[in-house]
Amino acid sequence: MSHDNNAETAIRDASFGAEEFFQERDGSINIGREAVDRHVEDGHSEQVALLWLGKDGARRELTYGDLKDLSSRFGSVLHDNGLKQGDSVFVLMGRVPELYACALGTLRAGMVFTPLFSAFGPEPIRTRMEIGDANVLVTTASIYKRKVAAWRDQIPSLKLVLIVGDGDVPEGCVALGPALDTASPDFDPVKTKPEDPALIHFTSGTTGKPKGAVHVHNAVIYHAYSGKHALDLQPGSIYWCTADPGWVTGTSYGIIAPLVNRVTMIVDEAEFDLDRWYGTIQREKVEVWYSAPTAIRMMMRAGAEATEPYDFSSLRFLASVGEPLNPEAVVWSEKVFGQPFHDNWWQTETGGIMIANRPGMTVKPGSMGKPMPGINAGIVEREDGTLKELPDNEIGELALRPGWPSMMRAYLHEDARYQKCFVDGWYLSGDLAMRDADGYFWFVGRADDLIKTSGHLIGPFEVESALIEHEAVAEAGVIGIPDETAGEIVKAYVTLNPDYNASDELERAVRGHARKKLGPAVAPREIVFRKTLPKTRSGKIMRRLLKARELGLPEGDISTLETDET
Amino acid sequence: MTEEEIRTAYLEELSRVAPDIDPETVGDDDHIQDDLELDSMDVLNLVTALHERTGVDIPEKDYPQIATVALAVGYLKAKIK
Numbered sequence: 114m115s116h117d118n119n120a121e122t123a124i125r126d127a128s129f130g131a132e133e134f135f136q137e138r139d140g141s142i143n144i145g146r147e148a149v150d151r152h153v154e155d156g157h158s159e160q161v162a163l164l165w166l167g168k169d170g171a172r173r174e175l176t177y178g179d180l181k182d183l184s185s186r187f188g189s190v191l192h193d194n195g196l197k198q199g200d201s202v203f204v205l206m207g208r209v210p211e212l213y214a215c216a217l218g219t220l221r222a223g224m225v226f227t228p229l230f231s232a233f234g235p236e237p238i239r240t241r242m243e244i245g246d247a248n249v250l251v252t253t254a255s256i257y258k259r260k261v262a263a264w265r266d267q268i269p270s271l272k273l274v275l276i277v278g279d280g281d282v283p284e285g286c287v288a289l290g291p292a293l294d295t296a297s298p299d300f301d302p303v304k305t306k307p308e309d310p311a312l313i314h315f316t317s318g319t320t321g322k323p324k325g326a327v328h329v330h331n332a333v334i335y336h337a338y339s340g341k342h343a344l345d346l347q348p349g350s351i352y353w354c355t356a357d358p359g360w361v362t363g364t365s366y367g368i369i370a371p372l373v374n375r376v377t378m379i380v381d382e383a384e385f386d387l388d389r390w391y392g393t394i395q396r397e398k399v400e401v402w403y404s405a406p407t408a409i410r411m412m413m414r415a416g417a418e419a420t421e422p423y424d425f426s427s428l429r430f431l432a433s434v435g436e437p438l439n440p441e442a443v444v445w446s447e448k449v450f451g452q453p454f455h456d457n458w459w460q461t462e463t464g465g466i467m468i469a470n471r472p473g474m475t476v477k478p479g480s481m482g483k484p485m486p487g488i489n490a491g492i493v494e495r496e497d498g499t500l501k502e503l504p505d506n507e508i509g510e511l512a513l514r515p516g517w518p519s520m521m522r523a524y525l526h527e528d529a530r531y532q533k534c535f536v537d538g539w540y541l542s543g544d545l546a547m548r549d550a551d552g553y554f555w556f557v558g559r560a561d562d563l564i565k566t567s568g569h570l571i572g573p574f575e576v577e578s579a580l581i582e583h584e585a586v587a588e589a590g591v592i593g594i595p596d597e598t599a600g601e602i603v604k605a606y607v608t609l610n611p612d613y614n615a616s617d618e619l620e621r622a623v624r625g626h627a628r629k630k631l632g633p634a635v636a637p638r639e640i641v642f643r644k645t646l647p648k649t650r651s652g653k654i655m656r657r658l659l660k661a662r663e664l665g666l667p668e669g670d671i672s673t674l675e676t677d678e679t
Numbered sequence: 680m681t682e683e684e685i686r687t688a689y690l691e692e693l694s695r696v697a698p699d700i701d702p703e704t705v706g707d708d709d710h711i712q713d714d715l716e717l718d719s720m721d722v723l724n725l726v727t728a729l730h731e732r733t734g735v736d737i738p739e740k741d742y743p744q745i746a747t748v749a750l751a752v753g754y755l756k757a758k759i760k
Contacts, residue, residue, distance in 0.1 A: 168713060232716060232718060384712050384718070384719055385719045386742065386743060387739045387740050387742070388740050388743075407719070407720075408719075411719065411723070411739065412739075414739055415738060415739030415740060419738070419739060419740050567718075567719075567720060598720065598723060599720050602720070621694070621695065621698035622698065624698050624699075625697075625698030625699040625700075626699075628697060628698065628699035629699045632716075633697065633716065633717060633718040633720075633721055634718055638720065638724070
């Protein structure tokens with residue numbers, strides 16, 4: 114049997130420092146408590162936990178004591194509205210302090226937290242809320258009106274919509290601010306069990322709907338461990354993770370790992386802005402900085418001279434994640450920041466950093482580093498339904514021996530897809546990689562059709578589905594094409610319905626439609642029209658062939674090709 | 680280029696990068712990221728398009744200066760030779 118070795122039965126030989134979390138406990142573990150209350154109990158109530166920088170120049174400090182108060186009040190608001198342990202709370206907003214209070218309050222209340230990227234269009238939001246049976250949505254009035262109001266009534270599970278910010282509260286919604294003010298600040302963390310669901314992060318599939326990866330409260334052990342050993346987070350460190358909590362990095366390492374390790378974390382509401390970023394590092398004396406290749410490449414474009422007015426001497430450790438960091442960027446960062454960016458690798462499913470250039474390790478520019486201590490990674494190849502481990506320097510699929518605390522426990526309502534991830538006691542990542550003789554891993558590409566753009570994984574199916582909703586579009590095939598800044602960008606090949614002719618205006622109309630439905634991060638940046646698309650006998654569009662042609666690569670096995678591209 | 684020509688060029692390139700935006704509805708002080716929801720790749724594409732259209736080289740540190748129609752018109756006018 115190839116499927117009996119799943120996460121539940123796999124090896125559990127490493128404790129990842131778990132013992133310190135279970136001191137004087139009763140077998141319960143709650144992320145909200147570990148991130149906040151533990152530090153307050155230890156006398157660190159006055160330490161700044163979150164330093165928030167507003168778009169307009171505002172600066173607000175929240176201490177661990179403040180986070181305890183706010184997250185307790187949020188827990189009370191949920192409780193007062195009849196929500197129960199295990200209920201599902203979705204958050205859809207920019208990086209404002211309330212988001213962090215909601216995340217911690219939801220976990221504290223034993224409910225399940227799902228962050229969504231606020232720049233998603235209505236379509237990805239709705240799909241995810243349907244799959245996740247959302248009971249609560251926390252958002253802003255503006256996002257609610259533009260992206261949610263039209264279909265809110267069609268989500269039967271949704272009981273409560275909380276609105277952040279001043280101004281009008283749309284009909285059927287509740288203002289969060291006044292609710293927090295009147296809620297009780299006394300709300301003890303729920304005694305959740307280690308395997309109780311805590312977080313659901315959505316990730317894209319090649320086919321079908323997005324998958325909700327379920328993570329449990331016990332994951333906090335690995336968040337703490339990896340934050341400390343992969344990112345060098347120490348109590349009191351000034352730390353800045355630039356990722357948005359709408360993606361897994363911004364939650365695992367933008368909320369949980371830093372707070373559990375009692376750092377002071379910077380949260381910048383604004384998007385990438387060169388001088389703002391450099392100024393923030395200098396002014397706030399950032400010590401540990403976790404960012405992404407797209408941003409790093411944008412800094413490189415601006416050149417070393419743009420960094421000259423700034424003092425970066427506070428920086429102690431730099432890390433990058435999302436897609437492979439090119440060697441030039443590693444070398445460049447060492448020159449201008451005095452520290453190289455340390456690339457690391459992990460996925461929504463793994464919940465935490467698996468392979469890393471850790472503090473103190475020699476960085477091999479272009480490599481993702483070595484497996485974290487306690488993590489067993491290999492390069493494998495499928496052979497007759499079983500797996501064969503490949504020797505060094507051979508390209509295969511990157512696989513992990515499951516069993517660490519932050520590994521996903523399920524894809525929500527999709528057990529078959531979940532089981533498919535595990536073969537012969539390995540978790541298959543879907544990434545192609547190789548390991549060199551020194552044990553460093555090197556990313557090669559995706560084993561499937563998923564697109565990695567600006568560090569986000571985009572499923573072509575979700576994009577194609579939105580495109581064919583446009584009246585002019587008959588069929589669509591979506592692929593990722595290389596881009597020097599974003600890694601890959603989304604490109605669509607489209608055939609038109611009769612009565613429609615290809616034109617610049619139509620290209621814009623279709624792209625505009627996709628952006629409205631999906632949001633700019635997911636919609637295609639480029640659309641080309643074709644008379645026909647390459648398809649198999651069963652009518653499946655051969656994305657692989659479109660991509661090979663786009664890149665000028667060999668077309669490989671085309672024996673299943675029935676109709677070709679014209 | 681006159682201010683009006685720069686404004687027209689800017690709005691045309693903006694709606695090419697982000698065709699979900701109706702240029703008629705864009706206010707002079709609407710921020711391309713905060714109000715019009717462009718992402719950073721959109722901004723990069725807009726900068727490239729404006730460079731090709733006007734010949735003005737816009738370095739990264741000046742991106743905030745093209746973040747609204749009003750700012751961009753002033754900035755580009757001063758830079759166009």
